[in-house]
Amino acid sequence: MVHAQSALEADAAETALSTADLTQMYRTMRLITSTGEHAVGEVKAGRLKSAFYPVRGLEGACAAMGVAMLTEDQLVSNYRSLGDALAKGASLRSIVAEIYGRADGTSKGKGGAMHIHDQSVGFVTSTGVVGSGIPIAAGLGLAAQLDGAARAVVSVFGDGTTSIGAYHESMNLASLWNLPMVFVCQNNQWAEHTPIAEYAASTDLAARAEAYAMPSLAVDGFDPIATAQQLRTALGRARNGGGPTFVEIKTYRLTGHSGSSDYSYMPTDELAAATERDPAPTFRRWLLDEGVLDEQALAEVDKEVIAEVEDAFAFAQDSPQPAASERYTDVFADEKVVSAL
């Protein structure tokens, strides 16, 4: 296992974060929190009939991924994809429109909140079946390898996902074929209502990658800088033919599993401790304390984010529903196949 510290030291120069990187990270975190809160508010108000999965607690992990990935890198996510999508640079307007099921959504409104994608920025696809995106990411990795391209593919999934067969098969394959991939496990400590210790025989998820002879490391997801640096290292290795890395990002889920679900079962002390480290506000304080950005610059970002989110929701709400004729299109490339049935 590659230990976090040593991996970091090895590439300190390459992984250093610029002020622009740090600003972008803060912006992304705020964007994720704010968009998520708006969406949950809409669901709770009954104006949005969607199963929306918030990413509260993962803002830092996602933002770090955003600065670590290059535009040409590709990413496959799951139902909890809002943070990954925004970090990768997918259009906020299209994402929100998709959550509303509107014609201007990423999937013309036909996919929905669990099926966001934006191929133009390498946010290739996201899936609603636990673990199912991992072998698909491996296929993108294979394509990158066959293309001889210096691009990496990131597969994002949760801690609970490491229990399913698809994860195992893909880890073995990626290591065996030395695919240019980074397996990013967003460990928020919960799989729906079940805490990690109740479903994993071994909770050291990073160590489990050894079974596939895959280098791995665990990083504190509430430390977005360390996270970004580790991801840069892993992505760099993937792009340079060094093969896959498993990165466990340790965070905590700051809400219930889904937008509207109860979370009274989460131990209050654990939740309170994690909330103390709430990524966006914590990072904001750090940026101020370290003098990276001053209050005015941060307030400017805050204002822009709020405006952008409000614009996106307004855009989505104004966007038309897909035309009834859309019902039978996009089943096959050629619409006539369906009509002939």
Next chain:
Amino acid sequence: MVHAQSALEADAAETALSTADLTQMYRTMRLITSTGEHAVGEVKAGRLKSAFYPVRGLEGACAAMGVAMLTEDQLVSNYRSLGDALAKGASLRSIVAEIYGRADGTSKGKGGAMHIHDQSVGFVTSTGVVGSGIPIAAGLGLAAQLDGAARAVVSVFGDGTTSIGAYHESMNLASLWNLPMVFVCQNNQWAEHTPIAEYAASTDLAARAEAYAMPSLAVDGFDPIATAQQLRTALGRARNGGGPTFVEIKTYRLTGHSGSSDYSYMPTDELAAATERDPAPTFRRWLLDEGVLDEQALAEVDKEVIAEVEDAFAFAQDSPQPAASERYTDVFADEKVVSAL
């Protein structure tokens, strides 16, 4: 990981093999080789239209399991189950009759060579889909645990099977629930035409069990005594509430994948080296050399085995085909469900 040597030392007294054990092991090995050779001969002669999977090379591994398991212990095997079935004490006549698809077979002839079972001796079931028997074995383990019974459940599978999702899910579950199980991986170095290094990112299969915090060990399957002792230790631990163990039995496939298949692709030096250690004859020499049994006693066993195998094939060939009325029985408990459809 529990290392073989230390595990063995810990229980030396309990795992010691008696002369009766050693005799039984030799008998089982000869029975497996001889039955398999008869069956392959019948397939090659075109008299038996069956996909029969020989166990040449695994005789020692199976025989060891036979003496290590108690009658009340249960076993789930796969398509290559002849050795496991005979070791567990399943009726040879019924097995051979099943291979011939006859009414006196273990499954009345309806299951076939891949679907041997004998619940009466704890050879619970065998499956034809790679990896699919492992979760079923976990269910038997769960039942043993819920019963509060001191019985262990063995899941037998090949090296190639460690690539599939069902294996992963079951390993995690068994360790998490501390099930009274032994995972026996018969590593014959091949998955059909593919050597282990071409499909496994890490070929140290025993070490891979660490991902599930499961004790594991590797043992030389051409050393049936060491194998039996290690299995006894692992089974004892399972029966005593110590949870599951992964045991990799390292052997080599001395034939092609199936009864009639070509194996010219196997490196001749590897195959020759393994054949030098052919379990039954090697063990026979050892028994003689060590003075455990004399030539006369061994010849007696050889004679009995040949007679038993000839009897079983004659029995099978004389056994009638199932009655045509059997076609629609055993689909459901109540035959009327099918007839009403």
Next chain:
Amino acid sequence: MTTTAESTTTTSQDETTRMTMAVAMNSALDLALDGDEKVILLGEDIADPAGGVLKVTRGLSSKYGTGRVRATPISETAIIGTAIGAALAGYRPVAEIMFMDFMGVCLDQITNHAAKLRYMSGGHSTIPITIRTTVGEQRFGAQHSQSLEAWFMHTPGIKVVMPSTAIEAKGLLASCVADDDPCLFIENVRLAFSQKQEVPVGDYRIPLGEADVKRPGADLSVITYGPAVHTALATAETLADEGIDLEVVDLRTLIPLDMASVMDSVAKTRKAIVLHDATTFCGPGAEIAARITEELFGKLDAPVKRLGAGYHPAPYAPSGLSYLPTSDELADTARELLGY
């Protein structure tokens, strides 16, 4: 065939109480756990405090312990496989797969093992497992919305049950758990909380394989099951105003399939529509329609029509695109057949 008024029950008690479908199923599981120590429950998040996605198992792990009511890792193959293994050792496991769409993750265990083991062992193996699963909703999108019962009907060796009301959910689930064959019991997100009824509090069973005439009628038979039963009943009310008298036959179980009741109904009305939430193409209705036309050849007044989900993945609900057959479509089709 039974009618709702005189539903067959093998055991019943006088006391009833108003229950949702979710609570009725909870009651069936509670009684099964109480009455037979070999009954165990397996599934993701089924233990308290979660009590399952639809809360169907709420309270049961607290009452019977997490030994018998077991929350599992996200491992559908292991869930079903473990249920099969425990069944081979004499247990009656009830395994939950959160959504029917996830069946593809563990289908091998169901179709190659649970459904075949009795046959492949010449009757020596009995797999008395019940697999509970849920048909989702379009608001979760295309990977959480499918009615896949046709896959299982096409797979000999497994019974398939899909109730439409709270009382039947209880009675049929109890029968599944007690049944010696593998049973797939299909619940529905929409119905779980919307269907409320007086349901017997005590042990109550409805035999598998008996259709129920939910509404007698003279003009046209609607053969249906599950949530579509309510579409049919609503349509029947609408059409009654136009003087069209629909008979609504609720199959309740798809395997065993009570074709005798279907034939009785269609022999009487001479017109039939098969209605379900599954995709029409190659769906359960194809079998039923083919059978009706074959057995009543020359005796029908109109072709048998089928209405089901369209030939496309489920569009996301807020998009407003249709997927499931509607009451309007059913009414139009009924009017069309009456015009023959």
Next chain:
Amino acid sequence: MTTTAESTTTTSQDETTRMTMAVAMNSALDLALDGDEKVILLGEDIADPAGGVLKVTRGLSSKYGTGRVRATPISETAIIGTAIGAALAGYRPVAEIMFMDFMGVCLDQITNHAAKLRYMSGGHSTIPITIRTTVGEQRFGAQHSQSLEAWFMHTPGIKVVMPSTAIEAKGLLASCVADDDPCLFIENVRLAFSQKQEVPVGDYRIPLGEADVKRPGADLSVITYGPAVHTALATAETLADEGIDLEVVDLRTLIPLDMASVMDSVAKTRKAIVLHDATTFCGPGAEIAARITEELFGKLDAPVKRLGAGYHPAPYAPSGLSYLPTSDELADTARELLGY
């Protein structure tokens, strides 16, 4: 509709050679790999020296390298998932699943992802993968013998192809690989080596969705596909001696389904039997029979009959128990319908 004599070809060459079905498919793959560098092959044991269980990929890894013709671990979910991912990046993967019975191990990837991604992405994703698989033989027992095409026909978003002859195996496989939608291409252990024909050596394609009249006839239409085509043709010879003239329609592709050709045939003969190796109950024949009777209501001389595998797992071959429909059964059913 085409007839064998004038099979539609988009490209063809004059040169032909006698090939088994296995060799014809090898030729299709060879030309696809040669003609499009984005074509890659994935599957267990597909590389040399094995060359696949049916030797369909023999020689291809030696010719195109193990980068493009990749043997995989025993990981069916990863095989299909990897194919989907590579397709999303512009490749045309051809993935092999050794036996159709193993589909349950990886069905999620096929039905929830390959088949739905185009729709769920509003048309932005294209998954041009071909999944080759094999229907086994009863001599392997119940877990290696099933014809499961109905599961996929019931799943919108994937094409389903099942050839009956060597030449069509080549032409249809080539079309699958070139197609922009996911295609399931179903081979058959019995036919792979027994079917031999003159097959074009060069690039040769048969469009998907065109049935082929394998034998014109006046009295009764047998609608069939895959191995059952040969059962039908043999029966037709037998019945010809009795003066019964069967028309044999080979569907060739099940999705797209050429119902127009089916209707043309049955409108002419007014009698039909649907014959296939899949289980009759809820099988492909149910859809086809339901459709024929609906569209030709009142115009048929007899009910449409269906013949398929029995409602039970496949019994082990040497047991002598029947499973697939036989020529005798078909002949009897034909005689019965002619007696209407």
